[in-house]
Amino acid sequence: MRLFGYARVSTSQQSLDGQVKALKEAGVKSNRIFTDKVSGSHINRDGLHSLRVKVEEGDVILVKKLDRLGRDTADMIALIKEFDSIGVAIRFLDDGISTEGTMGKMVVTILSAVAQAERQRILERTNEGRIEAKAKGVKFGRKRTVDTEKLRTLRKNGLGATDIARQMGIGRSTVYKLLNETGE
Template identity: 55%
Template sequence: MRLKMALLGYARVSTSHQKLTHQIMELKSAGVREDRIFTDMMTGATDEREGLQRLLARAEKDDVIICTKMDRLGRNTADMIHVVDTCYKKGIAIRFLENGLSTEGTMGKMVIQILAAVAEAERERILERTNGGRIAALAAGVKFGRKIHPRTPAALTLILQGEAVNSVTDKTGISRATYFRLKRKIKNDAKN
């Protein structure tokens, strides 16, 4: 049984041209041992951050993860909040050195709730922009959905003429899956 919490650190830079040195120095100054600092040298835009995954696997209840800045932890606000919330539910606190925010103690729950509200507002703004863009694109005549392959009209003609699957795929080069999808479309269109 472990008697004492551990201080763990996380540092990330977006490109191999940047250096982790400054972040690592800050983490050490905050009391994190070098062998407990987890790092990634890649964009935060991916979930495949090996250092972060190792950190989250290592962290246990009552541990504290220290990060220099909030944007180092996640690829966006929602992702960062997801990591913070996951840790909070496991009893793992997170401290951000830049702004002094922490999920520890009585204020920790309030910090999580505020961050969750920010994430929800961000998701709603993204949804509004996406829907606005779709409406504008539709008004401009943009067609959504699967693009029609140049061979589709020829394949449809052959299917309507009653040609067998092998004949249609050989003559047009479409796949068997496409043949059956087109055949179902013809059948459904005939019903409507």
């Protein structure tokens, strides 16, 4: 039996250090730890792909938490079935569960459904927060860098949108958009 590890965070700004440390402490060799810095909402991940290629019958994959393997229930079930079909077990360290045995597979399936529901709730709350913030006048996106006074002056001096765009180093559509916003 060989131990493999898998760690994942959702963004490149997050750190894998805590998960990797826990996997090493559980006995996984450094060269058998596979990582990804990408959303768990799909299974098209480089580290996961490499892990799937490396494992063989009798191997065990350690993952710190269930939601680190994935957030989509259908994908999780497919992964569990795939690993099970080649005789590879998955153990989730923090959750204290494993795909070894019928009850383990059932518990993992239920918990992966909960993880997916949690992800949906997070997305809903985020969207509600954005809507509320917009209603309060919060502006999203980067700050404008175009000098609208200069744009208006060039327009008043008789220049067309193409010439204004060239002089200001912006697109013609941006010129039209800003002119439309200022009512000119």
